[in-house]
Amino acid sequence: MEKHPKPVLFVLMFITLFSDQPVLSLDFVFNGFNSTDVLLYGNSDIDSGILKLTNETTNVIGRAFYRSRIPTKTPNSSHVLPFSTSFVFSMAPSRNKGILPGHGIVFVFMPNTDINGTSSQHLGFLNLTNNGDPNNHVFGVEFDVFSNQEFEDIDGNHVGIDINSLKSEVSHKAGYYDDDEEQxxxxxxxxxxxxxxxxxxxxxxxxxxxxxxxxxxxxKHPLIYVPLNLSDVFEDEMYVGFTSSTGTLVQSHRVSAWSFSNSNFRLSESLITDGLPSFTVPETPFHRHRSFISGVTVGSFLILALIAMFSLLLINRERRRARERAAMEDWEFEYWPHKMTYQEIDAATNRFSDENVIGFGGNGKIYKGILQGGTEIAVKQVSHENDGMRAFLAEISSLGRLKHRSLVSLKGWCKKEKGTFMLIYDYMENGSVTPPTRIRPGYESEVSH
Incomplete structure (x- = not known):
């Protein structure tokens, strides 16, 4: 742990006359602590200049007060002396996983230092037997990280004003108003x-x-600003300091610097806040978070599963193609690039619906179809019987070689199981599916080979 700057103590006590009444003024600044500065009770300790109220021990109380009572009222009067204090604190959850953090720190004025009978469950401040008793004569500003519904806490991260009670008179969510961001x-x-x-x-x-x-x-804008008469709460002299506790909820509570004055409200400017040690719990690297590890594991499994599935699909497709090619005849290899799948033609003709029949050829029906993408086609069925196969081969042998204004272009062919073949042409409105071998005399010169 980085050592704190050497403790600096300024104490000035003097007597002045005001309305013939002696008034004691007190000013001190602790930029770091030693054992002569404060009274320690319970679990509290000083470590390298840091005031440790509690450590990671369950069910303990830690208190620390200025080394003697201080004047809080004008002698023989109910007038409460003004005061200004500033301090630096930090609270950190236990580094042991599974332990919930709690409870908090209270800046207090108390008539005595006795912790006997005080419950560790309630910030080391009061207990249920004396909670709310006006004879307590205690005042505190709590920094609480536990929402206790019994005392109507607003949430588990708040600042509250406590007078003789664990129920705060006023409370506010912990935070500050940023002057640079328009409050x-x-x-x-x-x-x-x-x-x-x-x-x-x-x-x-x-x-x-x-x-x-x-x-x-x-x-500039305070977190809490409230009218408050402490004349019935403060005695003539009080102990001032800090109290904290742990229960089953555990965290460390530390004070690094402290100033107090009942005469100089600018004394807090003497606090040294640079170079203070930090007690933040190191964040777990992102790649070591359980959620990240689980995500990577699940993601890797899904990727491997997708690769395996994709590979299986490719293997099955290649096997299917291999089986198809094994059953192919020699002429099919020659015209393979122009082959269209039966599923494609079946979908284009609405499953060869009778409504799509546009004519009859010598070997079967002719259907109109629309391919996916909007291209209109004419599908001519050719039977394998009689001369159908010969006519089929004769026609596909002309693929891409014949062009004539009176002829529709042959786009490709399709073979269905059990010997049914199909020829696919561009569809021509009011035209005919004329085999390219039937060129009318006189047009030979217009045929492009």
Whole structure:
């Protein structure tokens, strides 16, 4: 862990006269902590200048207070002294998988430091037996990452004002108002391990709370701004500090720097926020996420399955072609490029519907058809019986060689099982399917070979 800057402590206590009443003023800045700066209770500890309220231990409380009580009221008066404090905190979930994070940190004023009887389930702040008791004389600003419906929490990531109770008087979703984005609200995740700076000011019975990620200048617009009279809550002297806890929900809670004053509201500017250690949990590399690994596994399986299926289709198609070629006669190889599939012709003629019959030839019916793509054709059936096969071969032998205005072009041929053959011509409206051997006398010179 990177070491924190050497602790710097400024403490100034002096007595002034105001309306004949002595007033004690207190100012301190801790840029890092040592054991003489704060009182530690429960699970709290100091490690390399960082105040650790809790670690990854279940069901513990950690508290840390300024080393003595501080004046919070004008002596012999109900007037509450103003105060301004700022601190940097971070909360990080456990690195152990399967452990849910919780609970949070509370900045507190308390009349005593005793943690006996305090429940670790409730931020180390109060317990159910004294919750809501006005004799508690406790005030806190909570940074809570657990939504407890029993205390009407607004969500599992909020800031709340607590007075003698675990139920917040006022609460707001954690975040800040960005001055550079026209006061747009930017939500933050309190326990993402990042360092957040908090500013809490109380004066003239008004409390405001502001927060932002470390490195961002204090936003002009506070997160919480509420009239609040603490005269019945504060005693003449109080302990000020932090409390936190874990239950079955576990995370670490740390404070890296802290300033406090009841006379100088600009003392927070003395906090050093550069070079603070980060406690963010390293993100799992994308390629090691379970979802990524599962996706790659499933995707690879599907790709292999598709390759296998495609290969099988190719093999079956080649086998089918091999069987077809094995059953082919010699003349078929010669005119193979002009062969059309029976399925194609069957679809074009609407399964050789009687409605598509446009005539009769010497060896069978002639059908009109439309190929996929819109080309109109005429399909002439040729029987294998008698001279049908001879006429069929004679006609396809002229493929591509004869052109005449009185003749329609022969596009190709088709063979169906059981010896049925078909000749496919371009369709000519009001024309005829005239075999190219029937050229009328006098047109030989117009025939192009």
């Amino acid at each position: 747009a609200f930017e939500e933050v995740r309190l326990n993402d391990g990042k360092n957040y700076q908090v500013w809490i000011d109380y004066a003239d019975s008004v409390l405001n709370v502001t927060m932002a990620p470390v490195g961002i200048k204090r936003p």
